[in-house]
Amino acid sequence: MAEIKIKNVAKNFASYQALNDINLTVSDQEFMVLLGASGCGKTTLLRIIAGLETATQGEVWINDRRVDHLPPKDRGIAMVFQNYAVFPHLTVFENIAFGLRMHNHPSAEITKRVHRTAELMHIERLLKRYSGELSGGQRQRVAVARALAMEPDVILMDEPLSNLDALLRLEMRAELKGVLAESKTTAIYVTHDQVEAMSLADRISVMNQGRIVQASDPVDIYRNPAEKFVAGFIGNPPMNFLVADKRPDGRWTVGGQPYDGPSCAENTLDFAIRPEDVVLAETGIKAKVNVVEPLGAHLLVTCDVNGAQFRATLDSDANIGRGDTIALQPQLDRIRWFNPSNGMRQSLEKNDV
Amino acid sequence: MTMASSAPQDPRRTGRYVYATAVFLLCAWVLGPLYLLFVNTLSSPEAVNSFPKAYVPEFNFESIEFFMEFAGMTSALWNSIKVATLTMIMSILVGAPAGYALSRFEFKGKETFRILILLTRAFPLPLLALPLAVLFIRTGLDDTIFGLALVHTTLAVPFAVLITFSLFSGIPMELEEAAWTLGCNRLTAFIKVVLPLILPGITASAIFAFVISWNEVFAAAVLTIENRTLTAFLLQNLDTSALHLKFAGGFILVVPALIFIFAVRKYLFAMWGIANR
Numbered sequence: 001m002a003e004i005k006i007k008n009v010a011k012n013f014a015s016y017q018a019l020n021d022i023n024l025t026v027s028d029q030e031f032m033v034l035l036g037a038s039g040c041g042k043t044t045l046l047r048i049i050a051g052l053e054t055a056t057q058g059e060v061w062i063n064d065r066r067v068d069h070l071p072p073k074d075r076g077i078a079m080v081f082q083n084y085a086v087f088p089h090l091t092v093f094e095n096i097a098f099g100l101r102m103h104n105h106p107s108a109e110i111t112k113r114v115h116r117t118a119e120l121m122h123i124e125r126l127l128k129r130y131s132g133e134l135s136g137g138q139r140q141r142v143a144v145a146r147a148l149a150m151e152p153d154v155i156l157m158d159e160p161l162s163n164l165d166a167l168l169r170l171e172m173r174a175e176l177k178g179v180l181a182e183s184k185t186t187a188i189y190v191t192h193d194q195v196e197a198m199s200l201a202d203r204i205s206v207m208n209q210g211r212i213v214q215a216s217d218p219v220d221i222y223r224n225p226a227e228k229f230v231a232g233f234i235g236n237p238p239m240n241f242l243v244a245d246k247r248p249d250g251r252w253t254v255g256g257q258p259y260d261g262p263s264c265a266e267n268t269l270d271f272a273i274r275p276e277d278v279v280l281a282e283t284g285i286k287a288k289v290n291v292v293e294p295l296g297a298h299l300l301v302t303c304d305v306n307g308a309q310f311r312a313t314l315d316s317d318a319n320i321g322r323g324d325t326i327a328l329q330p331q332l333d334r335i336r337w338f339n340p341s342n343g344m345r346q347s348l349e350k351n352d353v
Numbered sequence: 354m355t356m357a358s359s360a361p362q363d364p365r366r367t368g369r370y371v372y373a374t375a376v377f378l379l380c381a382w383v384l385g386p387l388y389l390l391f392v393n394t395l396s397s398p399e400a401v402n403s404f405p406k407a408y409v410p411e412f413n414f415e416s417i418e419f420f421m422e423f424a425g426m427t428s429a430l431w432n433s434i435k436v437a438t439l440t441m442i443m444s445i446l447v448g449a450p451a452g453y454a455l456s457r458f459e460f461k462g463k464e465t466f467r468i469l470i471l472l473t474r475a476f477p478l479p480l481l482a483l484p485l486a487v488l489f490i491r492t493g494l495d496d497t498i499f500g501l502a503l504v505h506t507t508l509a510v511p512f513a514v515l516i517t518f519s520l521f522s523g524i525p526m527e528l529e530e531a532a533w534t535l536g537c538n539r540l541t542a543f544i545k546v547v548l549p550l551i552l553p554g555i556t557a558s559a560i561f562a563f564v565i566s567w568n569e570v571f572a573a574a575v576l577t578i579e580n581r582t583l584t585a586f587l588l589q590n591l592d593t594s595a596l597h598l599k600f601a602g603g604f605i606l607v608v609p610a611l612i613f614i615f616a617v618r619k620y621l622f623a624m625w626g627i628a629n630r
Binding site: 050051052071072073077078079081082083085087088089098099102103146150156 | 525527528530531532533534535536537538541545546549550
């Protein structure tokens with residue numbers, strides 16, 4: 001059992017507020033990903049949980065035990081660092097055994113655990129090597145093995161794959177997910193890579209400017225962004241936004257077309273739709289095509305709708321060229337509305353998403 | 354080949370000549386005097402004083418032997434070793450923690466502190482030596498090994514601080530942090546992770562401190578009378594000695610420093626490479 005509770009955590013660096021009233025609960029065995037652009041405070045939050053950074057205020061609880069006053073070694077955590085932090089003066093075996101030796105495990109137990117985790121991470125053959133004799137991917141395996149060998153309550157990972165090349169990252173990503181699910185450890189994983197976040201996470205916390213904007217499962221984050229920021233951050237390409245004007249009958253005009261929307265006091269809203277949720281139609285939002293990028297399965301079409309940029313991924317059979325004017329029809333149940341004044345999603349009354 | 358030499362000079366070849374000449378001149382600048390010192394020390398007194406000079410050593414140890422039997426010589430040598438060793442230990446004990454603090458902690462006045470460390474080198478030693486001599490006489494530190502080592506430590510500490518600062522900075526913070534998450538506190542992480550990694554560099558900066566003390570002559574000459582170090586002793590006596598003895602004295606002074614520097618050359622280059630950050 002390892003549940004992590006973060007209560008009202010804030011962090012100031014001099015005059016700069018890095019974290020602002022963070023509240024987050026990570027349940028036992030959950031894989032939580034902190035996702036955000038660089039400088040959003042995700043690493044700071046991870047380091048506060050690890051005990052490498054002290055929060056200016058707030059509490060950190062692991063397993064119903066308040067830990068924010070404890071040094072890292074007494075928190076029951078293990079951490080994997082972005083630059084691996086494999087000790088260069090020790091062999092791979094001694095690296096993995098390091099934490100176990102610090103905790104005075106008997107040597108037979110250490111040997112057993114080192115071999116078991118090394119096998120798990122496929123590095124049995126490297127045990128006698130030094131970190132200088134390893135490739136980046138191998139070092140990353142050693143770093144993960146070293147953390148797993150501790151059999152921690154919580155494993156914290158700070159962009160562990162970002163220093164690997166693309167192919168290796170893909171391979172390690174799948175492996176990491178398998179190994180962590182197997183180990184039944186609670187995991188918090190920091191990344192700026194949304195594909196990585198989507199593929200690994202049970203739940204994603206999207207962070208922006210020192211606060212958690214939305215914490216939910218990957219599909220919910222993708223489909224129902226809580227704020228315009230999330231909608232514009234998640235997805236490649238991200239959601240399209242168009243200005244919607246209220247009509248006298250309560251419907252909304254978007255790109256010259258009327259759509260049903262929320263009934264609210266505002267006179268304008270942001271209409272949002274994902275590029276893959278529009279189709280070519282006879283009538284619809286008029287768009288002037290600026291760029292056509294064939295991607296094999298799809299065409300990524302960048303158009304102009306009343307001066308706003310609008311992207312659509314269309315079927316690659318579509319015969320579209322630069323300068324054409326096309327009509328795009330959004331899939332009605334995928335339309336989302338955002339309040340332009342505060343960026344929050346405007347829910348429809350009836351189905352209340 | 355004839356074609357190549359009659360063709361206009363290839364600029365790359367000219368570059369290579371300039372390079373080779375520069376290398377030769379620089380080597381000659383350092384090695385020439387050392388070689389002459391070596392030849393003249395290992396030649397008989399007659400050969401040293403005669404003309405033309407010999408350029409091949411005779412391996413005559415007369416001058417060296419004379420020197421080793423010279424009254425006070427061995428005790429001066431012994432004093433030098435004691436002062437230098439003490440300087441080495443003290444400058445590391447003071448310098449390394451300061452270097453660690455500079456590299457790992459943020460504190461007010463950090464930059465000023467760094468500059469102040471360098472500024473201690475701005476005072477010429479003669480300016481310091483006389484007031485120090487007065488102070489030492491008052492406190493009873495004059496003419497003691499410890500007193501002189503104290504002065505040499507102040508000379509060596511700035512280097513020790515800056516060198517260890519860059520050594521510590523070269524060790525990623527994450528290594529220490531990883532050790533903390535694996536069950537270490539600050540001290541055990543330092544002992545188990547940082548120390549093994551930095552030990553060669555510490556050794557180098559210790560030996561550097563040793564050499565600074567070994568070569569220092571002014572403070573040694575002013576602050577000691579009975580307990581002279583080798584440099585002070587030689588300064589006092591060589592002035593009036595014969596030429597071959599001057600060579601032998603110089604040789605005895607230069608050799609240990611040379612051996613030390615040669616032994617740690619790898620680390621000296623490494624730390625100078627990063628020390629000017």
